Amino acid sequence: VQLQASGGGLVQDGGSLRLSCAASGRTFSMYTMGWFRQAPGKEREFVSAANWNGGSIYYADSVKGRFTISRDDAKNTVYLQMNSLKPEDTAVYYCAAVRRYSGNYYDQNVFDYWGQGTLVTVSS
Numbered sequence: 001v002q003l004q005a006s007g008g009g010l011v012q013d014g015g016s017l018r019l020s021c022a023a024s025g026r027t028f029s030m031y032t033m034g035w036f037r038q039a040p041g042k043e044r045e046f047v048s049a050a051n052w053n054g055g056s057i058y059y060a061d062s063v064k065g066r067f068t069i070s071r072d073d074a075k076n077t078v079y080l081q082m083n084s085l086k087p088e089d090t091a092v093y094y095c096a097a098v099r100r101y102s103g104n105y106y107d108q109n110v111f112d113y114w115g116q117g118t119l120v121t122v123s124s
Helices: none
Strands: 003-006 009-012 017-023 031-038 045-050 057-059 067-072 077-082 091-099 118-123
Touching (some): 057 067
Antiparallel strands (some): 003 017, 017 077, 091 118
16 A cells, blocks of 8 residues: 655644545555654654554544544545644654554554655744
8 A cells, every 4th residue: 555645735733734645556444554653853753643454543641632633535535633732742743554454553663665755843
């Protein structure tokens, strides 16, 4: 599967952005989808995931209550709505996919497919 992330940009502290990740293929509903981010000088970290089976959703503590992941299987797309953005949210955001996986979504190594990343910059 190929992933194409979009929607990044420059936003002020407290602003909002919605990221999109479009996937190729016809079995999108069988993939657990995740969002990760990598800030300058830091390791890539988990942000959120939406399970393929049952719709379970997971968030990093740092984004709970501010970010919302959703998926539209009919459009082969997963979204990340980001509200109340903070300068520390500045990072390159990556979408990722793994087929029929239920387990430790926080571990980026379980994801097999990655998008190219989209830059989110939050100014103070």
